[in-house]
Amino acid sequence: xxxxxxxxxxxxxxxxxxxxxxxxxxxxxxxxxxxxxxxxxxxxxxxxxxxxxxxxxxxxxxxxxxxxxxxxxxxxxxxxxxxxxxxxxxxxxxxxxxxxxxxxxxxxxxxxxxxxxxxxxxxxxxxxxxxxxxxxxxxxxxxxxxxxxxxxxxxxxxxxxxxxxxxxxxxxxxxxxxxxxxxxxxxxxxxxxxxxxxxxxxxxxxxxxxxxxxxxxxxxxxxxxxxxxxxxxxxxxxxxxxxxxxxxxxxxxxxxxxx
Amino acid sequence: xxxxxxxxxxxxxxxxxxxxxxxxxxxxxxxxxxxxxxxxxxxxxxxxxxxxxxxxxxxxxxxxxxxxxxxxxxxxxxxxxxxxxxxxxxxxxxxxxxxxxxxxxxxxxxxxxxxxxxxxxxxxxxxxxxxxxxxxxxxxxxxxxxxxxxxxxxxxxxxxxxxxxxxxxxxxxxxxxxxxxxxxxxxxxxxxxxxxxxxxxxxxxxxxxxxxxxxxxxxxxxxxxxxxxxxxxxxxxxxxxxxxxxxxxxxxxxxxxxxxxxxxxxxxxxxxxxxxxxxxxxxxxxxxxxxxxxxxxxxxxxxxxxxxxxx
Numbered sequence: 001x002x003x004x005x006x007x008x009x010x011x012x013x014x015x016x017x018x019x020x021x022x023x024x025x026x027x028x029x030x031x032x033x034x035x036x037x038x039x040x041x042x043x044x045x046x047x048x049x050x051x052x053x054x055x056x057x058x059x060x061x062x063x064x065x066x067x068x069x070x071x072x073x074x075x076x077x078x079x080x081x082x083x084x085x086x087x088x089x090x091x092x093x094x095x096x097x098x099x100x101x102x103x104x105x106x107x108x109x110x111x112x113x114x115x116x117x118x119x120x121x122x123x124x125x126x127x128x129x130x131x132x133x134x135x136x137x138x139x140x141x142x143x144x145x146x147x148x149x150x151x152x153x154x155x156x157x158x159x160x161x162x163x164x165x166x167x168x169x170x171x172x173x174x175x176x177x178x179x180x181x182x183x184x185x186x187x188x189x190x191x192x193x194x195x196x197x198x199x200x201x202x203x204x205x206x207x208x209x210x211x212x213x214x215x216x217x218x219x220x221x222x223x224x225x226x227x228x229x230x231x232x233x234x235x236x237x238x239x240x241x242x243x244x245x246x247x248x249x250x251x252x253x254x255x256x257x258x259x
Numbered sequence: 260x261x262x263x264x265x266x267x268x269x270x271x272x273x274x275x276x277x278x279x280x281x282x283x284x285x286x287x288x289x290x291x292x293x294x295x296x297x298x299x300x301x302x303x304x305x306x307x308x309x310x311x312x313x314x315x316x317x318x319x320x321x322x323x324x325x326x327x328x329x330x331x332x333x334x335x336x337x338x339x340x341x342x343x344x345x346x347x348x349x350x351x352x353x354x355x356x357x358x359x360x361x362x363x364x365x366x367x368x369x370x371x372x373x374x375x376x377x378x379x380x381x382x383x384x385x386x387x388x389x390x391x392x393x394x395x396x397x398x399x400x401x402x403x404x405x406x407x408x409x410x411x412x413x414x415x416x417x418x419x420x421x422x423x424x425x426x427x428x429x430x431x432x433x434x435x436x437x438x439x440x441x442x443x444x445x446x447x448x449x450x451x452x453x454x455x456x457x458x459x460x461x462x463x464x465x466x467x468x469x470x471x472x473x474x475x476x477x478x479x480x481x482x483x484x485x486x487x488x489x490x491x492x493x494x495x496x497x498x499x500x501x502x503x504x505x506x507x508x509x510x511x512x513x514x515x516x517x518x519x520x521x522x523x524x525x526x527x528x529x530x531x532x533x534x535x536x537x538x539x540x541x542x543x544x545x546x547x548x549x550x551x552x553x554x555x556x557x558x559x560x561x562x563x564x565x566x567x568x569x570x
Contacts, residue, residue, distance in 0.1 A: 044510060046514060046518055046521065047517075047518040047521040048518075048521045065514075066510055066511070069514050069515040071508075077490065077493065078493065081493055082497075086522055087518065144569065144570065147569035148569045148570045151570075160465055160566040160568065161465070161566060161567050161568070161569060162566060162567075178508065193509070196533075197506050197532060197533035197534060198361040198362060199361055199367050200367060202365060202385065203365045203366050206362070210343040210395055211391050214343065214394050214395075216390075224509065225510050225513075255517070257517040258469065258513075259470070
């Protein structure tokens with residue numbers, strides 16, 4: 001089976017009509033006609049993930065995020081970049097191939113990235129979550145306790161929080177990656193991957209700080225982009241296994257980058 | 260006097276706003292006139308605009324965001340972000356005009372209606388009757404405060420205070436490699452030690468994050484306050500041992516730094532937080548204001564590191 005054939009099978013089994021207009025969901029490196037020995041799913045095709053996938057004999061990498069350090073994977077300004085050459089040559093030399101599934105994954109219910117995010121945050125009831133699952137009610141706790149639970153449950157090192165740790169909270173919204181949800185009057189805590197800190201579409205950090213200054217119970221928990229979308233790629237690997245026969249399919253997590 | 264000199268960045272700013280009618284600015288207001296009239300927020304702003312130069316289109320980010328421009332100014336506060344806590348501290352210190360580098364009302368639209376067709380990733384929009392927006396605006400009006408955003412024109416200033424002030428806060432003023440660049444040659448230390456120093460000097464809580472080689476020997480550091488694009492990262496990371504930025508996008512620049520580490524490169528990327536990276540520049544702005552508006556006191560009020568880490 002070739003990488004192209006794998007992608008055709010994925011499109012055929014998709015729960016939503018395939019969005020062919022997505023420029024994210026394309027082959028990013030390697031030859032689509034290469035014969036597949038095994039498939040690795042990952043949140044982000046880091047160089048480290050490529051090496052670990054190759055060592056495990058998995059020459060097709062299905063990644064949720066980019067390969068070349070910019071959202072559209074535009075490589076026009078990178079042709080003379082040494083790291084670009086190193087990474088691309090590694091893929092070619094080892095007969096690997098990288099394909100991205102981002103937009104179609106978020107358009108599908110369940111959106112595995114959100115299913116995984118809720119599971120890694122230790123929040124129940126997200127097994128069939130869409131990209132925007134709405135307001136979830138958790139047993140009332142404090143923001144500090146919730147953040148500590150999220151840290152224990154996800155194992156993340158670099159979680160950042162805004163708000164009063166003693167605030168009592170129970171209404172939660174979540175979003176994957178950069179799609180950190182905006183805070184609203186009805187919500188106590190927003191959980192996301194990352195968000196521009198200020199001057200963006202909506203600045204949760206300042207909103208939460210001001211709400212706290214006004215005596216409102218609000219909080220923001222930022223897991224980091226990798227951690228927020230990582231776990232769902234394991235669910236995605238399992239789903240692929242229901243219709244792709246004959247090749248090993250494994251989840252190869254990208255490492256949390258921060259120390 | 261520096262306002263006659265056009266920097267490259269300011270030229271870009273002017274070019275970007277070509278076609279927009281500039282305000283009628285004829286230079287500094289004569290001292291005699293200043294002494295006769297009370298100093299209103301509007302007068303202060305006009306003097307700042309005259310000194311910094313450039314066009315000030317109503318469509319740009321810089322401008323009044325809350326309060327009455329006719330308010331008599333008792334004192335001026337500068338800050339990277341006019342949070343309600345900053346505004347409370349400013350009013351308490353008799354500084355009723357607040358100059359903020361970042362928005363007051365939680366996004367690029369800064370209290371105005373959001374653009375109809377919001378593009379790209381992320382989240383957009385804010386209800387007009389949002390209780391936090393309403394309460395903040397009411398607090399500002401009740402307390403006679405005025406908020407003005409001063410970003411593009413301060414950033415474009417020839418002296419590049421956003422960079423030099425961050426270097427000064429880190430104790431690196433004397434280590435600048437070239438006078439027109441943001442590269443600093445610092446006393447060699449491991450990346451971990453430099454990160455410890457950054458945390459201490461910038462008085463951060465939980466916002467500092469680092470990626471790359473923690474044992475790398477750091478001698479050359481590039482400073483990039485605010486938000487850094489991937490193009491800067493691709494072009495400049497290899498000439499420095501460390502980049503210290505305000506913020507980046509994790510699937511872009513953080514990913515690049517992680518891959519450089521995997522490739523064996525002994526470098527590190529440190530993000531200190533957007534606001535934290537911009538506070539030193541706004542502290543410098545308060546010092547500068549003393550030369551522009553000597554009649555009223557100016558002081559810097561730190562918005563602080565927004566983040567803490569869970570237990």
